[in-house]
Amino acid sequence: TQLLEQSPQFLSIQEGENLTVYCNSSSVFSSLQWYRQEPGEGPVLLVTVVTGGEVKKLKRLTFQFGDARKDSSLHITAAQPGDTGLYLCAGGSLTNAGKSTFGDGTTLTVKP
């Protein structure tokens, strides 16, 4: 069974601060996705990373895939209240092309 562990589970910061959240596994993934989810809604895809060591930037968000494709991080610069939400990582299996495995997420609260 492939497991993804996300940390921290909860994070509360002030507007303007920087933060990093982590997604770790003992398994290798063919790809890894980050999603953001708001209460009562489905997750929304932010980014997909595929290559070990890959870095992608999306405005103030920077995503990195570990060299061994077992872990990933999401860094937010100058957080804003609109960044508040549940951040989920999901890994695509090398052996099972049919599904992704999700972590339990990091709940981020950015206070104005």
Add this chain to the structure above:
Amino acid sequence: DTGVSQDPRHKITKRGQNVTFRCDPISEHNRLYWYRQTLGQGPEFLTYFQNEAQLEKSRLLSDRFSAERPKGSFSTLEIQRTEQGDSAMYLCASSSRVVDGYTFGSGTRLTVV
């Protein structure tokens, strides 16, 4: 295309009743997934279709759960003889390739009383 649509958004049912949810995926996507999410947890895989073929079903699903995707278009998820433990958000997602990630619908919130 308006994205992935799920109906209903909310469903309250009495224990023992049957319920059916519908998902309309993005029309170009041949892959369709059902996940279940409870409070404080990430989405948990239930089942996966490629076109009309159901290729995988979670061992967590009991025989009370069944899903169909006739003609490879919309999908339905039925839960028979609902139990309180079935209360959750049921999410449908579609994709064209696994590496591209999923487009999720807004989910159906099921409450079994």
